[in-house]
Amino acid sequence: MSKEQLESDVLDGKLPGSFEYDLKHRNSIVLVPQPSDDPNDPLNWPQHKKYTILAILSVTAFSGLASSLANQLGLEAQAELYGKSLTELSYTVGLSPLLVPVIQVVSAAVAGIAAGPLFIVPLAHVFGRASVIFWTLLGCIACGIWSAEMTGPDQYIGFVLSRLFGGIFGSVPSILGAQMLMDLFFLHERGRAFTTFHMCFLMGTVAGPTFGGFVVQHVAWQFEFWWTVALQGAVALMVLFFLPETGYNRDGGKVYPKQPEEFLANRVATFLPGTKVAHRDGLREAPRSAVAQFLIGFSPVGLLVGIYAFGFFGWFVSVNTLLTVFLQEPEIAGGYGFEPQQNAAFSFALWIGVICAQIWGSIFNDRIPLKLAKKAGGLWKPEYRLHSLWIPSIFFMPIGLGIFGAALEYHLHYMVLALGSFLITFAAFCSIPVGINYLIECYIDHSTEVACIMGTYRLTLGLIVPFFKDQWIDSVGVGWVFGMMAFFSLFAFSLVVVLMFYGHSLRQIRFGILSKDEEGVKVTDQDQESSS
Numbered sequence: 001m002s003k004e005q006l007e008s009d010v011l012d013g014k015l016p017g018s019f020e021y022d023l024k025h026r027n028s029i030v031l032v033p034q035p036s037d038d039p040n041d042p043l044n045w046p047q048h049k050k051y052t053i054l055a056i057l058s059v060t061a062f063s064g065l066a067s068s069l070a071n072q073l074g075l076e077a078q079a080e081l082y083g084k085s086l087t088e089l090s091y092t093v094g095l096s097p098l099l100v101p102v103i104q105v106v107s108a109a110v111a112g113i114a115a116g117p118l119f120i121v122p123l124a125h126v127f128g129r130a131s132v133i134f135w136t137l138l139g140c141i142a143c144g145i146w147s148a149e150m151t152g153p154d155q156y157i158g159f160v161l162s163r164l165f166g167g168i169f170g171s172v173p174s175i176l177g178a179q180m181l182m183d184l185f186f187l188h189e190r191g192r193a194f195t196t197f198h199m200c201f202l203m204g205t206v207a208g209p210t211f212g213g214f215v216v217q218h219v220a221w222q223f224e225f226w227w228t229v230a231l232q233g234a235v236a237l238m239v240l241f242f243l244p245e246t247g248y249n250r251d252g253g254k255v256y257p258k259q260p261e262e263f264l265a266n267r268v269a270t271f272l273p274g275t276k277v278a279h280r281d282g283l284r285e286a287p288r289s290a291v292a293q294f295l296i297g298f299s300p301v302g303l304l305v306g307i308y309a310f311g312f313f314g315w316f317v318s319v320n321t322l323l324t325v326f327l328q329e330p331e332i333a334g335g336y337g338f339e340p341q342q343n344a345a346f347s348f349a350l351w352i353g354v355i356c357a358q359i360w361g362s363i364f365n366d367r368i369p370l371k372l373a374k375k376a377g378g379l380w381k382p383e384y385r386l387h388s389l390w391i392p393s394i395f396f397m398p399i400g401l402g403i404f405g406a407a408l409e410y411h412l413h414y415m416v417l418a419l420g421s422f423l424i425t426f427a428a429f430c431s432i433p434v435g436i437n438y439l440i441e442c443y444i445d446h447s448t449e450v451a452c453i454m455g456t457y458r459l460t461l462g463l464i465v466p467f468f469k470d471q472w473i474d475s476v477g478v479g480w481v482f483g484m485m486a487f488f489s490l491f492a493f494s495l496v497v498v499l500m501f502y503g504h505s506l507r508q509i510r511f512g513i514l515s516k517d518e519e520g521v522k523v524t525d526q527d528q529e530s531s532s
Helices: 003-013 047-068 075-081 086-095 097-127 129-148 156-184 187-218 225-241 262-271 281-298 299-329 340-346 348-365 367-375 383-411 414-442 446-476 477-506 525-529
Strands: none
Touching: 003 086, 047 086, 047 097, 047 129, 047 156, 047 187, 047 225, 047 340, 075 262, 097 129, 097 156, 097 281, 097 446, 129 156, 129 225, 129 262, 129 348, 156 187, 156 225, 156 446, 156 525, 187 340, 187 367, 187 414, 225 340, 262 281, 262 446, 281 299, 281 446, 299 340, 299 383, 299 414, 299 477, 340 367, 340 414, 348 367, 367 383, 383 477, 414 446, 414 477
16 A cells, blocks of 8 residues: 555544554645644544534634624615614715615624624633534524514614624634634645635625525515524534534643543533533633733734735725615615615625635645745745735735726726626635734634634724715715725735735744744655655
8 A cells, every 4th residue: 555545544534543654744745733643633633524624614604794794785674664764864974875774783793793702702712612603603593583573663773782792693603713723734734724714704794695685675674684593503503513622732732621432422511511621721811812812913913914904805894885885876876776686696796706716715825835835945934825915915906996996986887896896805805814824823822812803903994984985985086985995905915015025023023922933844845755
């Protein structure tokens, strides 16, 4: 039997427990981190098990964010129910008629998505990651039912609160999944794994409004939430039966108790409430985790990546939030006069952008940095990750914003607007997996905290732009609003270029409790390559 076949058989579970053979390499790739000889080590789990967990985490994160924004295209019907005169509200606060409910409802959900994990995610150190994912899923289901039941004209405040808490609960799986992927995948596999995971949960921000638009066109708006309740109920069962806790004892790392092997006992220990499978220093680690989020966010590399996410992905959030306004406003007011179903159909341009970003990331997010490492003698630098951002950041985002602004300025055909939306979505979705993966490899023991603070960075700008959108348009015109966004996005990328060349020095400036990075590990082995 060849070496490659033996490696494949062990990793696929065909030879359980046969770890006497050297599995520290996979062809010419050095496995980083080095796996132990224990078959219970998540790094040694069969590939099909790893990908099953990746699929569960991806669909869980997708469902959470889809439910948070599911009613984005049903705002007009809800405003009518709650007796909110859009025209009167626009006179009161100086905003366009459709913008008021977008700010009050969608922004409540986005605020929950941005801020909620900062408070909830540290609890994963006490209760375990799988347990927190499961219970926040149930919280999200409860918020969906709460929203659907707010059918009285005097229940508007309750409806907005349900959207806020739905965003808080719905965002948690998209954050905790990052650490579980770090437990499962080697360095040379992370690019694809992170790309798949992030594309799935970010797709939820597009798919939720799309499905909601089709729903509200044909049935009562409450069904915008009932379909998400059904989806999350199915996902919660998947998590309950198939999602394991992935923590493992490594030298110098957190200490995890041995998990029960019997299925029912394992599920009880994992979810009721999960403290029996969480690491043993959880109560002390939770406040440290809360502090570490902000220390990472204000460290030099954290600031540069965060500002990049703030001034790059933030424009996509702004466009996605305001797209309903531009499409559904009457043509006499500069819009396109779309019905919710037409708006939903238009959003497939964003879907195509997400799919293309997934293909791009799958091809380049591991291949480019590994080639750069090979040229450097096989030694790894986290900054190699960033080089896959050149084309999306320099070309697609600025051009997309320019096309989008020109379409609105000159009221071009809506397909021109769709082209701009596609390019913006593609570039924005290419940026997030790379940025988070890079920063996690700078703070290798704080992947959850990185995901938390980066979520806040990337959503904040999109949350605040709608509040001054009208004043901005009045000052420079709608075309130059998006033209300025294009130039701002180039400035944001210039900060990433700084990291490409000076990242090593900047990473040395860090706060005391932040741990090591992965620079200097050997990821390619010329001897193995020549002998294979």
